[in-house]
Amino acid sequence: MNRRHFLLSTAAAGLTATVLPGTAFASETLDYAPGLIEKELSAGKTVFVDYAASWCGTCARQERVINALRGANPAYDQAMVFVRVDWDDYRQHEVTTSRKIPRRSTLLVLKxxxxxxxxxxxxxxxxxxxxxDTGLQAGS
Incomplete structure (x- = not known):
């Protein structure tokens, strides 16, 4: 029994050491708070906005693609600020209505x-x- 526990623990530790460093492939995505997007735009930055909900399958797929692209090309994180707007919290908020966002799973690039x-x-x-890539060109 102790041997089995040791082997499982060792395997889990090796897997964690292998997997965890690879998860830090993309820089931070900021959670929206009122005024955040305007502040970043006023500072001259290009902003990638992701309107998403935690329960949305389409949003989850988009997030996986975005993270994979960011991981493959660090220039995206140098050129843009990534902001996630929680659909459940901000669906009726000005950040959504002023840009005529029709639904969750909407992605924007602003400059x-x-x-x-x-x-x-x-x-x-x-x-x-x-x-x-549109954001990358605008942010360069």
Whole structure:
């Protein structure tokens, strides 16, 4: 019994050491608070906004694609600030209504007072990469 416990513990520790460093592939995504997007835009930054809900399958797929792209190309994190707007908290808020966000799983790239691109409910890597590349070009 002790041998089995030791082997399982050792295997788990090795897996943790292998997996955890790889999870730090993307920089931080900021949780929206009123005024955050405007503050970043006023500072001249390009902002990638993700309107998402924790229970939304489409949002989860988008998040996986975004994180994979950010992990593969660190330039995205240098060019843009990533902000997640919780749909359940901010669906009726000005951050959503002023930009005419039709639903959760909407992604935007903003620069200054302009919307540079939008993806609504799209989950393809090519579509999301195209939007992120727009932000990358604007942020460079």
């Amino acid at each position: 200054g007072n302009q919307e540079l691109g939008r993806v609504v409910a799209g989950t393809s890597e090519a579509q999301i990469k195209s939007l992120m």
